[in-house]
Amino acid sequence: xxxxxxxxxxxxxxxxxxNNDRNAALKAIHDRLxxxxxxxxxxxxxxxxxxxxxxxSGALIKRLELTSTKFDVMLQGLLDVAALEDPINKVTLExxxxxxxxxxxxxxxVGVLLxxxxxxxxxxxxxxxxxxxxxxxxxxxxxxxxxxxFTVIQDLVSDALSRTRIPSxxxxxxxxxxxxxDLLKCDEYVDMVIPRGSKELVQNIKRSTTIPxxxxxDGICTAYIDEFANPEMAAKIVVDxxxxxxxxxxxIETLLINKNAPLAGKRTVAALIDNGxxxxxxxxxxxxxxxxxxxxxxxxxxxxxAFDTEFLCLAIAVKQVDNVEEAIEHINEHGSHHTDVIVxxxxxxxxxxxxxxxxxxxxxxxxxxxxxxxxYGFGAEVGVSTNKxxxxxxxGLDGIxxxxxxxxxxxxxxxDYVGAGGAKRFQFKDINLTK
Amino acid sequence: xxxxxxxxxxxxxxxxxxNNDRNAALKAIHDRLxxxxxxxxxxxxxxxxxxxxxxxSGALIKRLELTSTKFDVMLQGLLDVAALEDPINKVTLExxxxxxxxxxxxxxxVGVLLxxxxxxxxxxxxxxxxxxxxxxxxxxxxxxxxxxxFTVIQDLVSDALSRTRIPSxxxxxxxxxxxxxDLLKCDEYVDMVIPRGSKELVQNIKRSTTIPxxxxxDGICTAYIDEFANPEMAAKIVVDxxxxxxxxxxxIETLLINKNAPLAGKRTVAALIDNGxxxxxxxxxxxxxxxxxxxxxxxxxxxxxAFDTEFLCLAIAVKQVDNVEEAIEHINEHGSHHTDVIVxxxxxxxxxxxxxxxxxxxxxxxxxxxxxxxxYGFGAEVGVSTNKxxxxxxxGLDGIxxxxxxxxxxxxxxxDYVGAGGAKRFQFKDINLTK
Numbered sequence: 001x002x003x004x005x006x007x008x009x010x011x012x013x014x015x016x017x018x019n020n021d022r023n024a025a026l027k028a029i030h031d032r033l034x035x036x037x038x039x040x041x042x043x044x045x046x047x048x049x050x051x052x053x054x055x056x057s058g059a060l061i062k063r064l065e066l067t068s069t070k071f072d073v074m075l076q077g078l079l080d081v082a083a084l085e086d087p088i089n090k091v092t093l094e095x096x097x098x099x100x101x102x103x104x105x106x107x108x109x110v111g112v113l114l115x116x117x118x119x120x121x122x123x124x125x126x127x128x129x130x131x132x133x134x135x136x137x138x139x140x141x142x143x144x145x146x147x148x149x150f151t152v153i154q155d156l157v158s159d160a161l162s163r164t165r166i167p168s169x170x171x172x173x174x175x176x177x178x179x180x181x182d183l184l185k186c187d188e189y190v191d192m193v194i195p196r197g198s199k200e201l202v203q204n205i206k207r208s209t210t211i212p213x214x215x216x217x218d219g220i221c222t223a224y225i226d227e228f229a230n231p232e233m234a235a236k237i238v239v240d241x242x243x244x245x246x247x248x249x250x251x252i253e254t255l256l257i258n259k260n261a262p263l264a265g266k267r268t269v270a271a272l273i274d275n276g277x278x279x280x281x282x283x284x285x286x287x288x289x290x291x292x293x294x295x296x297x298x299x300x301x302x303x304x305x306a307f308d309t310e311f312l313c314l315a316i317a318v319k320q321v322d323n324v325e326e327a328i329e330h331i332n333e334h335g336s337h338h339t340d341v342i343v344x345x346x347x348x349x350x351x352x353x354x355x356x357x358x359x360x361x362x363x364x365x366x367x368x369x370x371x372x373x374x375x376y377g378f379g380a381e382v383g384v385s386t387n388k389x390x391x392x393x394x395x396g397l398d399g400i401x402x403x404x405x406x407x408x409x410x411x412x413x414x415x416d417y418v419g420a421g422g423a424k425r426f427q428f429k430d431i432n433l434t435k
Numbered sequence: 436x437x438x439x440x441x442x443x444x445x446x447x448x449x450x451x452x453x454n455n456d457r458n459a460a461l462k463a464i465h466d467r468l469x470x471x472x473x474x475x476x477x478x479x480x481x482x483x484x485x486x487x488x489x490x491x492s493g494a495l496i497k498r499l500e501l502t503s504t505k506f507d508v509m510l511q512g513l514l515d516v517a518a519l520e521d522p523i524n525k526v527t528l529e530x531x532x533x534x535x536x537x538x539x540x541x542x543x544x545v546g547v548l549l550x551x552x553x554x555x556x557x558x559x560x561x562x563x564x565x566x567x568x569x570x571x572x573x574x575x576x577x578x579x580x581x582x583x584x585f586t587v588i589q590d591l592v593s594d595a596l597s598r599t600r601i602p603s604x605x606x607x608x609x610x611x612x613x614x615x616x617d618l619l620k621c622d623e624y625v626d627m628v629i630p631r632g633s634k635e636l637v638q639n640i641k642r643s644t645t646i647p648x649x650x651x652x653d654g655i656c657t658a659y660i661d662e663f664a665n666p667e668m669a670a671k672i673v674v675d676x677x678x679x680x681x682x683x684x685x686x687i688e689t690l691l692i693n694k695n696a697p698l699a700g701k702r703t704v705a706a707l708i709d710n711g712x713x714x715x716x717x718x719x720x721x722x723x724x725x726x727x728x729x730x731x732x733x734x735x736x737x738x739x740x741a742f743d744t745e746f747l748c749l750a751i752a753v754k755q756v757d758n759v760e761e762a763i764e765h766i767n768e769h770g771s772h773h774t775d776v777i778v779x780x781x782x783x784x785x786x787x788x789x790x791x792x793x794x795x796x797x798x799x800x801x802x803x804x805x806x807x808x809x810x811y812g813f814g815a816e817v818g819v820s821t822n823k824x825x826x827x828x829x830x831g832l833d834g835i836x837x838x839x840x841x842x843x844x845x846x847x848x849x850x851d852y853v854g855a856g857g858a859k860r861f862q863f864k865d866i867n868l869t870k
Binding site: 097 | 451524532543545546626627641642665668671676679680763764785787790794796797800801802804806807809810811823827829837839840843844846847848849854855861863
């Protein structure tokens with residue numbers, strides 16, 4: 001497959017370029033896009049008009065539309081990424097195996113990324129800049145609804161790169177679905193797939209490739225109100241976790257309330273209802289809440305699927321539990337291993353929860369909405385992963401880095417050492433690295 | 436699937452156990468096996484006899500046979516693993532996001548491992564102990580040729596665990612191929628597959644699962660003799676890399692010789708022939724070597740496939756290259772991204788090579804045979820990986836660890852911060868961790 005082979009060749013060169021060269025390429029792309037703002041926005045208008053005449057959803061059109069402000073934010077993003085520390089060749093281990101025989105562990109790019117996204121054309125600059133900064137080649141596939149915007153940006157990026165030391169094939173933009181299907185089979189040349197879009201997109205891709213996929217199909221996050229929760233804090237954290245951005249993967253979908261926390265439970269559910277959230281309650285909760293605040297149109301009985309549902313809107317499933325152990329068990333079984341929260345003033349229960357939950361993020365007295373690369377201080381976010389291998393949770397530049405072991409010797413051979421035929425012993429002296 | 440669900444439940448408990456509890460379990464297994472040495476060795480004799488009467492290969496019978504010495508080494512291994520540092524809950528990042536809002540990154544087990552191996556029954560204790568030490572549950576599948584040994588060990592391990600705080604389901608041993616096929620589909624419960632055996636085994640498994648597989652299908656390692664190589668050092672390193680253990684994945688299969696290094700080239704090829712290695716040479720090498728040392732029964736012309744072949748025996752493909760750039764290009768295209776070596780006294784060429792090669796290990800003036808977890812000082816080896824994501828190269832306990840982010844707050848919500856509706860700004864103060 002020509003595209004992936006060219007990407008691999010570009011990756012092999014990109015890996016050897018200096019931080020200055022990579023930053024210069026980002027600046028070149030930035031300048032070229034800035035100088036052609038009108039042309040790009042005009043192309044985007046065509047896409048938006050065509051989307052409207054095809055009756056695409058309002059939400060999609062909003063994501064598709066490249067406003068002047070979004071454009072400027074995208075440009076600034078290119079400069080921000082250039083300003084990040086060089087992620088390549090960071091030494092994370094230095095060990096003297098024996099006199100004159102040294103082992104190093106160095107960060108290096110993963111290689112070739114295939115990034116698949118929907119609608120939002122500014123992702124090209126976002127992901128493209130992260131790829132170049134980290135020395136990875138990227139093949140970018142946008143949705144067909146953004147074809148005009150995409151084509152113009154593609155020409156400009158490719159033209160900008162051709163004047164730098166970064167190979168033009170480092171960023172290739174493709175538009176057809178058939179090409180993606182082919183590329184998903186190229187596990188010899190493509191090292192990682194990053195889908196940015198709906199749950200369906202991610203699931204479809206995971207099913208159709210053996211290449212590692214960075215992403216999360218589900219975001220079923222849970223908050224647990226412990227017996228020892230401060231009622232006001234519980235209400236505040238749960239309302240933020242649910243309503244700050246209900247479409248986010250880090251919004252909670254389930255609330256567990258300890259049976260001995262009636263005050264915190266009542267206050268929290270009332271606050272959710274005040275914020276327009278529909279409550280799908282199990283029977284004990286239903287009983288207790290109706291007793292406490294009376295019937296309400298927002299209060300409904302949970303069905304069997306409620307606790308495995310990602311609502312992504314102002315709705316939440318609520319269940320009563322006996323203790324922190326039951327909460328942990330419920331979350332490990334029904335959650336999607338994304339981010340889960342305990343509200344409690346009891347340190348022992350908090351520690352049980354923090355260590356017992358098998359999720360990318362486990363929070364004590366803080367909103368689930370902090371699960372985000374920028375809020376973690378990563379400077380950039382590649383995505384959020386519920387994989388347990390490689391990158392987990394919010395993923396910054398680190399997530400598209402691999403590592404290599406380098407040995408520098410002066411002629412040493414294994415046969416001289418114990419275990420391989422010789423008598424010499426390794427010394428294993430670690431060199432302290434200052435961070 | 437019952438086995439994988441039980442393993443998952445065990446993993447959820449195992450994750451919360453103390454290092455002392457896990458070590459006590461290893462000691463219990465150690466004692467139980469030690470006290471039943473005769474029973475185990477008798478069972479193994481049955482397997483060996485049956486393998487002989489079924490005309491299985493000598494190599495396989497050798498791997499299958501559990502000698503008294505191998506048994507004692509296996510027992511010692513259990514104690515050695517117990518003595519390793521606790522790999523769980525190591526803090527690798529501590530960051531104050533804001534006053535009273537702290538982010539931690541902590542190591543944690545991956546979860547459930549499926550380990551598939553052939554013949555060698557001592558792998559049960561080896562991998563089983565690494566799994567328990569690291570808080571992972573493991574499902575172990577041995578070859579049917581070791582059924583008797585396997586069944587006895589299984590009973591003893593399970594009985595030993597039942598007297599400890601580690602759930603018995605933490606280590607489950609299975610024997611049928613059908614169960615493996617089912618388990619490879621359980622991506623909801625199994626987090627990682629570790630095949631230990633032939634290239635065919637690894638390839639078959641990689642093809643039949645979407646669960647991440649830790650391993651390497653090929654070990655096509657290459658040594659490059661540069662124009663500025665010390666001839667004696669070149670010969671010594673290349674001979675060790677090829678002949679120290681030709682069946683190892685870290686043995687070299689290809690030798691590239693710079694056209695301006697006739698002396699080093701000649702001396703190395705002559706030394707290889709002296710050590711019984713068959714040389715498959717490209718035409719320029721053939722010409723030059725025949726001129727230098729005359730015809731030899733070990734000297735043959737390379738065919739088209741020679742440079743993509745893993746010989747795993749005393750044979751090597753040899754090619755002449757013009758310069759270090761051509762060597763790099765050849766290795767990136769034909770190698771298996773395992774371990775590659777440059778022999779040179781020229782630092783600039785060495786650095787070109789070290790940075791240009793896309794392999795797990797890149798060595799300057801040292802034998803490829805150092806690519807091994809014990810020789811890297813990892814204390815234990817789970818396997819060798821040519822994956823670029825997660826673990827790469829020789830893999831120690833780290834390779835079966837994941838991580839979690841923990842946030843501890845006192846009621847903070849995202850909505851108070853810039854970007855999510857509020858005005859507060861994050862502070863991002865990193866706490867220095869001493870290693």
